[in-house]
Amino acid sequence: MDDALFYIFAAITLTGAVLTITRRNPVHCALALIFSLLGVAGLFLLQAAEFLFAAQILLYVGGVMVLFLFTIMLLHLEDAVKLRRYSRQWPVAVAALGAVLLELCVFIQTGVAGLPPRPAERMNLTGNTERIGDALFRQFSLPFEAASLLLLVAIVGAVWTAKKKDEVAE
């Protein structure tokens, strides 16, 4: 049952991802991305990470994607459809992708002994949210706090770049 669900969600994720980069219309791309993110949420649920599942749906599928759609709709759609979708470097990208794929296949086939021996432990079903809290606020509290500085820097940088010169002068 779990296996079947895993393949279903994985298929949703991958199909969504492929559609995101192949559709011409940006709105379709955004919708396909929602699809893909929902698949990821399903995968989280399979790992018994309910909190991440809820956060994924609320934040990514809900908030971020709505923002995305708004931005896209406010831009000129007609122009975007006409633009060339891929740069000339796509053969390089395909080659790189092939290399990574080959690597993965080789390692899954031959190098299983080299990978961590045990399968990933299933998360504790009861204390799911507590474990996330523990990870964020105790084990990884420094990177978690440092991320706020990262966001501040990004905001300052974005506002600075976007502001016109005379707006600052006043």
Next chain:
Amino acid sequence: MPFMAVNDFFSILPAAVIALFGCALLLMRFEGGRVYPMFVVVGEVLAGVGLWRQADYVGLVGFQGSILVDRFGIFFNSVCLAAAVMAAIGAYRYLKGKDEDHPEFYALILFAQSGMYLMVSGTELMTVFIGLEITAISFYALTGFLRVEARSNEAALKYLLLGAFSSALLLYGFSVLYGLTGSTRYLTITSMLANRLPNDPLILLAIVPIVLGLLFKVAAAPLHMWAPDAYEGAPTPVTAYLATASKVAAFGLLMRLLLGPLHEFRPSWEAIVGVAAIASLTIGNVAAITQSSARRMLAYSSVGHAGYILLGLVAGNQAGIEAMLVYLLVYTLMTTGAFLVLAAMEREGVDDFRGMLYTHPGAAMLMIVFLVSLAGLPPTAGFMAKYTIFLALIEARQHWYAIVGALYVAVSLYYYFRMVREMTRTPEDGAVGVEMSTGWRAAVGTAAILTLGLGLNPEPVFAWARSALK
């Protein structure tokens, strides 16, 4: 256990002080703008005291293994601090000339520096990566700080796109490392990797992207493409900061990883580092010959210097690592100094130096000291730095690397002395103007005195570097 203990706070004290001073700067708005660099200096002095106090608590671990207070980190952070102070002081007159003296500039310099602290003192992959991103994003914004200049905007965009690519590469490497060991902490990673063979192909999958990502950050060839454009387009004081502190912090991170958790896997990374060193020496020194913009020339020469520093890693012995630290310190002094002289000048072509020895003897003498040191001639510190790198290579029996490195010193003499020769020619009409503030004189003068002084008596730096590696 409480959320955060005093120990934890003490382990990030300098970074926290700098970040808070940066936040305070964002709220400031003064006429004249002279207050901002002074405020930066006050913050840096406090951070410096913090670093100095930390030296008594070497071995302190903060945030459950996310941060380690050690002499290695203190050394690198002190060098970054010196670069930040010089960039901030040197920027005042430059920004005023461009009518862009806003507190955000100084705030971003401080934010970048607190990111560097996490990079070199962090002992956990996520902390380190977030630190690296704080630094990188600050630099994207700083590079494009002159919004009305197309050159600055273009440089920022190029740097942003290529920088994002390298960060993604690095993150991929980190994620493989995490996948292999199940931990992001260096100590756990080291113990989990202990039973693997040095040439394990799975490790290679982690090492290649990590090393390439960091080589990009230190602007080593063949991943240097962004450097000349970013260095040329950015406001000159930012270039001084970007070429030194950012490179020093990335080297700190590279050394912590390659000499820490990945030390046993030297056969896997040795070749990449060696090729990058030779490529940087070649591309940096050869491309610098033909440049007509002084800033571009120094940018290529800084690619060359990255090659010399990497040679220390190729040697890999105690003397080599020590030489890297010395080289990084000396490189910071002379490069920041040279770029700040450019920042004080109106125009920055190599020809614009013509007759400077007669029109502006003070600035010209300072520039000559930095150029002689960059070229690596005695009696300057640049000579000592290069000499110890070569000595370490010979000790490690890497004779070919030493010979190639020494040959490129000869090449570099040509383009550095092209500038010196221009300075000694008789001045023409419309000679370039040089504007120096008091702070600028103090900062650049100190850098020049140290460059000369450490060449005459390098023992203090060597002693410091030796203690940093204990």
